[in-house]
Amino acid sequence: xxxxxxxxxxxxxxxxxxxxxxxxxxxxxxxxxxxxxxxxxxxxxxxxxxxxxxxxxxxxxxxxxxxxxxxxxxxxxxxxxxxxxxxxxxxxxxxxxxxxxxxxxxxxxxxxxxxxxxxxxxxxxxxxxxxxxxxxxxxxxxxxxxxxxxxxxxxxxxxxxxxxxxxxxxxxxxxxxxxxxxxxxxxxxxxxx
Amino acid sequence: xxxxxxxxxxxxxxxxxxxxxxxxxxxxxxxxxxxxxxxxxxxxxxxxxxxxxxxxxxxxxxxxxxxxxxxxxxxxxxxxxxxxxxxxxxxxxxxxxxxxxxxxxxxxxxxxxxxxxxxxxxxxxxxxxxxxxxxxxxxxxxxxxxxxxxxxxxxxxxxxxxxxxxxxxxxxxxxxxxxxxxxxxxxxxxxxxxxxxxxxxxxxxxxxxxxxxxxxxxxxxxxxxxxxxxxxxxxxxxxxxxxxxxxxxxxxxxxxxxxxxxxxxxxxxxxxxxxxxxxxxxxxxxxxxxxxxxxxxxxxxxxxxxxxxxxxxxxxxxxxxxxxxxxxxxxxxxxxxxxxxxxxxxxxxxxxxxxxxxxxxxxxxxxxxxxxxxxxxxxxxxxxxxxxxxxxxxxxxxxxxxxxxxxxxxxxxxxxxxxxxxxxxxxxxxxxxxxxxxxxxxxxxxxxxxxxxxxxxxxxxxxxxxxxxxxxxxxxxxxxxxxxxxxxxxxxxxxxxxxxxxxxxxxxxxxxxxxxxxxxxxxxxxxxxxxxxxxxxxxxxxxxxxxxxxxx
Numbered sequence: 213x214x215x216x217x218x219x220x221x222x223x224x225x226x227x228x229x230x231x232x233x234x235x236x237x238x239x240x241x242x243x244x245x246x247x248x249x250x251x252x253x254x255x256x257x258x259x260x261x262x263x264x265x266x267x268x269x270x271x272x273x274x275x276x277x278x279x280x281x282x283x284x285x286x287x288x289x290x291x292x293x294x295x296x297x298x299x300x301x302x303x304x305x306x307x308x309x310x311x312x313x314x315x316x317x318x319x320x321x322x323x324x325x326x327x328x329x330x331x332x333x334x335x336x337x338x339x340x341x342x343x344x345x346x347x348x349x350x351x352x353x354x355x356x357x358x359x360x361x362x363x364x365x366x367x368x369x370x371x372x373x374x375x376x377x378x379x380x381x382x383x384x385x386x387x388x389x390x391x392x393x394x395x396x397x398x399x400x401x402x403x404x405x
Numbered sequence: 406x407x408x409x410x411x412x413x414x415x416x417x418x419x420x421x422x423x424x425x426x427x428x429x430x431x432x433x434x435x436x437x438x439x440x441x442x443x444x445x446x447x448x449x450x451x452x453x454x455x456x457x458x459x460x461x462x463x464x465x466x467x468x469x470x471x472x473x474x475x476x477x478x479x480x481x482x483x484x485x486x487x488x489x490x491x492x493x494x495x496x497x498x499x500x501x502x503x504x505x506x507x508x509x510x511x512x513x514x515x516x517x518x519x520x521x522x523x524x525x526x527x528x529x530x531x532x533x534x535x536x537x538x539x540x541x542x543x544x545x546x547x548x549x550x551x552x553x554x555x556x557x558x559x560x561x562x563x564x565x566x567x568x569x570x571x572x573x574x575x576x577x578x579x580x581x582x583x584x585x586x587x588x589x590x591x592x593x594x595x596x597x598x599x600x601x602x603x604x605x606x607x608x609x610x611x612x613x614x615x616x617x618x619x620x621x622x623x624x625x626x627x628x629x630x631x632x633x634x635x636x637x638x639x640x641x642x643x644x645x646x647x648x649x650x651x652x653x654x655x656x657x658x659x660x661x662x663x664x665x666x667x668x669x670x671x672x673x674x675x676x677x678x679x680x681x682x683x684x685x686x687x688x689x690x691x692x693x694x695x696x697x698x699x700x701x702x703x704x705x706x707x708x709x710x711x712x713x714x715x716x717x718x719x720x721x722x723x724x725x726x727x728x729x730x731x732x733x734x735x736x737x738x739x740x741x742x743x744x745x746x747x748x749x750x751x752x753x754x755x756x757x758x759x760x761x762x763x764x765x766x767x768x769x770x771x772x773x774x775x776x777x778x779x780x781x782x783x784x785x786x787x788x789x790x791x792x793x794x795x796x797x798x799x800x801x802x803x804x805x806x807x808x809x810x811x812x813x814x815x816x817x818x819x820x821x822x823x824x825x826x827x828x829x830x831x832x833x834x835x836x837x838x839x840x841x842x843x844x845x846x847x848x849x850x851x852x853x854x855x856x857x858x859x860x861x862x863x864x865x866x867x868x869x870x871x872x873x874x875x876x877x878x879x880x881x882x883x884x885x886x887x888x889x890x891x892x893x894x895x896x897x898x899x900x901x902x903x904x905x906x907x908x909x910x911x912x913x914x915x916x917x918x919x920x921x922x923x924x925x926x927x928x929x930x931x932x933x934x935x936x937x938x939x940x941x942x943x944x945x946x947x948x949x950x951x952x953x954x955x956x957x
Contacts, residue, residue, distance in 0.1 A: 214642050214643045214644055216636055216637070216652065219644065219649055219653070220652060220653065220656050222723075222726070223652075223653035223656060223657065223726055224656060224657075224660070225422055226422070226723075226726040226727050226730055227657055227660055227661075227686075227690065227726075227730055229418060229422060229727075229730065229731070230682070230686070230729075230730025230731045230733075231660075231682070231730070232418075233731050233746065233749055234678055234679070234681075234682035234730075234731060234733055234734060234746065234750070235664060235678065235679050235682050237743075237746070238674070238675045238678040238679070238742065238743060238746060239675050239679075241675075241743055242673070242674050242678075242742070242743060243671070243672050243673065243674075243675035245673065245674070266605055267542075267603030267604070267605060268536070268539055268541045268542065268603065269539070269540065269541020269542055269544060269545050269605075270541060271541075271607070271609070272541050272544055272545070272609075273540075273541075275816055277739075277740045277741055279739035279740075280739065283739050283808075283812060284739065284812060284887070285888065285889070285890035288890040289890065289894060294741070295741045296741050297673065297674040297741055297742075299741065300673040300674050300677075301673055303672075303673050303676075304672055304673070304676075305606060305607040305608050305676060306608070306673060306674065306676045306677045306680065307607065308674075308677045308737070308740060308741075309816075310609065310736060310815075310816065310820065311816055311817075311820075311821075312816035312817070312887065312897075313526070313818075313898070314898075315894050337529070338529070338530075341895065343895055343898060343899050344529070344895075344898070345526055345527065345529045345898055345902075345905075346529060347525065347529045347530075347533055347539055347540045347541075348529065348530055348533050349533070349539065350534060351533075351534065351535065351536045351539075
């Protein structure tokens with residue numbers, strides 16, 4: 213080969229083909245899929261919580277894409293039905309994930325709606341799931357001698373709170389829990405005709 | 406839009422394009438002579454080893470082994486070509502050195518972050534007080550320090566060294582590349598700082614905020630300019646295989662990066678498809694071609710024997726360019742993306758076996774009968790293992806894309822092990838070897854402590870073997886536990902624990918190897934250690950220049 217123009221243009225055509233297949237066609241086909249009727253837009257608190265989820269890299273251990281029943285027992289584990297494009301209409305950026313070091317969270321709001329559970333679990337996962345390898349997130353909480361009037365106090369299992377102080381959730385933790393509670397794709401996966 | 410029509414038109418278009426290329430390259434494809442493969446040698450240089458990383462004694466043994474295999478005694482190359490090569494080396498020296506310094510700093514940063522992440526997976530309450538040290542951030546710092554620090558700095562540094570040699574032309578406009586590299590590293594520092602502070606675009610491989618991403622784009626363009634200038638002003642007619650890979654990698658990356666980082670362009674599920682188009686192509690169309698180019702240059706160069714089949718190289722190159730770009734969808738098997746796209750990616754993943762086989766057969770044939778060279782050449786040892794790992798990781802990747810296997814391995818540590826087989830076992834090993842070759846050429850010094858090279862090789866090889874075996878086992882067991890609805894989810898966690906600890910042990914050995922490598926690099930730069938005679942091949946050309954001038 214001795215023509216650099218031919219070489220580079222050939223290479224770029226190859227990349228253009230790949231880009232049409234994996235970027236342009238999905239762009240035309242699914243980018244502007246309308247939200248399913250059951251899907252609610254995120255509230256401001258939920259969106260702030262989503263940013264906390266992104267900032268701390270939750271996506272590296274938790275997927276948000278249950279697979280079909282004939283493929284894997286995701287539904288049997290209570291993770292929900294297989295999702296479709298319309299389930300992600302409000303997701304920017306997408307958080308589909310590629311790892312399940314922890315369980316799928318697409319329907320965690322249905323499975324575990326309790327704020328107290330989520331806050332305590334973020335403070336110390338092993339108090340709730342003994343063999344969990346999820347990190348604890350003490351930096352999302354404050355230790356106080358006495359809670360102020362507006363504070364969200366975390367109710368922890370006996371013996372976990374340090375003696376003589378209360379654990380108070382910082383706003384990031386509260387927002388994050390709002391986001392987790394909002395993860396609910398339990399409505400039908402197809403739009404009614 | 407009708408999906409069958411889309412799929413069909415993609416296939417038809419692809420095949421027409423591939424045929425067009427085979428046709429346009431036909432003079433090369435059916436050329437039975439290997440002239441194309443010989444351009445990396447000066448006249449009468451074939452049969453002559455070049456291995457600046459070896460000691461004088463090792464170089465002697467290496468030459469003997471090669472002579473014994475080819476049944477001829479070595480000749481001395483004509484010196485005009487060697488003078489050209491020395492000029493090309495001299496034109497790139499300071500620049501390549503700068504790239505390597507950056508690469509090694511990022512290698513150490515990435516190693517530390519990687520080891521901390523690994524330990525955190527089995528010690529979840531370790532270092533949890535600081536937000537920037539939480540697993541989700543430090544793991545991301547590890548990935549980005551490798552993806553935008555170590556791998557591109559080492560790979561581009563090697564390209565800066567190799568391309569002027571291959572084009573027999575001094576590097577033009579190296580100050581642009583200096584400026585670009587400074588900008589690139591500044592952007593990376595800012596990017597890693599952002600991730601540590603929790604500011605992230607949120608997409609895997611693309612976490613660094615797009616505002617900083619723009620700096621990478623400008624820096625990358627500046628780094629690419631001198632290589633384009635040199636290509637256009639080259640003195641040789643023929644472009645060697647390594648030039649194809651390196652030149653195309655430099656044109657592919659900006660397209661990938663700009664399309665992926667343009668804010669507001671991608672959304673929802675489509676963004677996920679784009680995410681893995683980028684994630685896989687940055688491996689397949691950037692690091693892989695840079696590393697393959699290094700193998701195609703250094704392996705024949707060290708043993709003084711041209712690549713056996715030039716036609717296989719063509720097949721390997723265009724096969725990679727065509728198939729690799731379309732495999733990214735296999736990261737979303739079972740996900741909510743269009744089914745045709747996933748099927749297309751699985752098909753192309755399997756097709757990757759063609760270029761990989763072409764590469765493997767070609768390198769094996771070139772080394773055949775000369776395997777003893779591995780004993781004497783540090784460069785070849787790293788590059789040989791790296792090449793082998795390319796074959797292993799690619800074949801593993803092809804099969805991992807099959808739905809039946811993917812059902813087990815998807816979402817598990819198995820994928821992480823596979824990614825390291827590619828980016829570490831293959832790409833990083835090849836870059837280590839290439840740096841061992843290059844440094845003596847650009848600094849005019851020998852590696853002061855050969856035992857440190859040996860220590861580096863065995864630490865990273867043994868460490869990586871432990872790493873890969875542990876993590877692959879962990880992932881497979883994890884996947885099987887997760888697929889069995891009768892077992893609780895926590896089984897898929899507890900079953901991995903001993904193996905995750907094994908991975909940390911392997912990882913620690915790899916880090917120790919990197920420390921040996923970095924320390925050796927520093928010692929060489931400081932001119933510490935026993936001074937031995939300078940590598941013979943390096944000094945001779947300059948000696949000749951002086952003689953010529955004296956005669957003239």
